[in-house]
Amino acid sequence: MITISCWLYTLAEACPVQANVSVGKPIQVYTLGKSIQMANFLVASIPRQSRRRLSGSGQRGAATSPQRRAAPAPAPQPRPFTHIPGPLALPMLRHSAYVLPRIGNFHHSVGLGLLEGLRSRYGDLVRLAKASRKRPVLYVFDPDIMKEVYESKVTQPPQWEHSPLHEQRRHTANQHTSQRYLAQTALSMFYQLSLHAAQQQRAHDEVSWSAAARAAGAPHHSCTRLPYLRACANEALRLFPVTGGVVRRSTEEMVLAGYEIPAGVDIVLAHGITSKDEKQWGRGKSFIPERWCSEGWEPLRATRAHPTSSKPFGERCPASGVVSNMLAALATRVLDRYRLEWHGPAPTVAIAGVNKLQPPYYFVLQNAS
Structure with missing residues (x-):
């Protein structure tokens, strides 16, 4: 292998030209073109692997220097x-x-x-x-x-x-906590059903099918499920919660x-507002019991909403399970015999320990037959 000193010495001896200067002594002058040709020839004669080592030696030395890492940004301070x-x-x-x-x-x-x-x-x-x-x-x-x-x-x-x-x-x-919750939930559900004939008809059909199945000797648990009726109750509680917040x-x-x-500081969690939020529910102020059913339209499903956006009975109320069972029994008797109508202005809601639909109530009961 030709070393660097060797080909530099050879380059220095290449192509001399005589020239005269003022002192009268000849000096060696090298033509630039021939020197470049000789340098290219010598570099080409060096093996390729050696050239890679020579060219990369400086880079490896530079890479040994430690790299500086950016300091983490300070955490934002809480505001007053x-x-x-x-x-x-x-x-x-x-x-x-x-x-x-x-x-x-x-x-x-x-x-x-x-x-x-x-x-x-x-x-x-x-x-x-x-x-x-x-x-x-x-x-x-x-x-x-x-x-x-x-x-x-x-x-x-x-x-x-x-x-x-x-x-x-x-x-x-x-x-009488359960009775008060039951009364307000029933009023809310019956009021919504009286305004929506299609949903009332579906709930009435479910009650009729349940009564027919019970008369035919079907198991008791299969006759008392009433999923759509429970969906109507959940939707009514979402629109008219028993408590406005926690x-x-x-x-x-x-x-x-x-x-x-x-x-x-008293922190009021206003579930009565978030239960009708459009971002959480989609058409949040509309009565749509199908959102609580398994076959409901996906964009309006109740499962899409945040779990804490609707708490109609507050936090861990023991009356919630009792009310749903009592409401199913009450609604079964009413819808099996009557069709509900509402003839009057919308009721007002009084905000108290339990939210109440204020009388008078303009219900009109028509025979289902």
């Missing part, structure tokens, strides 16, 4: 609780000024309509700094944030020791949706 949007509390009137006739922004809204107005104006988190004399209130309208609150270990249901309604709630909490109170400081939540 006061940065959560919400209506300002006015002196003396506090937030009551917003619902006063003529001058209030929400004077035309009551109950769940007021919460819908707050959400459309301020977003999924709304802060009421002075909703009461002692503690602020935070309204949550996003199912993902609701899930964070449920899974948090620093929130718990509030104790209303100092509330003037505490004694009344304590005495009536376990008295209240949790923060016991320690926590971070929620990027905001610092201090201890002692």
Whole structure:
């Protein structure tokens, strides 16, 4: 193999030319063209593998230097609780000024309509700094944030020791709870069926088939399933939930949706609003029992909605299972004999411990035969 020093020496001896200078001594001048030709010839004579080693030696040396890694970006700091949007509390009137006739922004809204107005104006988190004399209130309208609150270990249901309604709630909490839930659920379902003749006809047919199967000696469990009737009840509860939401109170400081939540804040999870959210349900304000059935249209399926978007009985209510069974028995007797019609204006909903459809009720019962 020809070394670098060898071919450089050969290149220096190539193609000499005599030239005279002022001092009279001859010097060696090399023609550039012949020198380049000689260099190309010498490089071509070097084996290919040797040329690869010579050309790559400098790159390997440069690759040994350590590579610098970019430093991780710092985690974003949570924003203060006061940065959560919400209506300002006015002196003396506090937030009551917003619902006063003529001058209030929400004077035309009551109950769940007021919460819908707050959400459309301020977003999924709304802060009421002075909703009461002692503690602020935070309204949550996003199912993902609701899930964070449920899974948090620093929130718990509030104790209303100092509330003037505490004694009344304590005495009536376990008295006729199932009956009240059943009555409101039945009224909601019968009201919706009276407005939708096609759904009422399908529920009536299911009840008739169940009665005929029971008379023919079919097993009892197969005659009492009534899946479409239960779907009607679930859809009515979604539109008219028994409770408008769940209240949790923060016991320690926590971070929620990027905001610092201090201890002692009442967090209202407004399930009555998210149960009709178009993003979760699709045609959320329409009565569509088929969304709860296995053959329902996929874009409107109830399984597509977030699990916490609809909780008509609140959090882990023991009356939910009892009400569904009692409602099936009641609806079977009513729909087997009568056709329901509604002749009058839409009912109003009173927001209380249990949401109630206010009388009068304009039901008209027609004989099914």
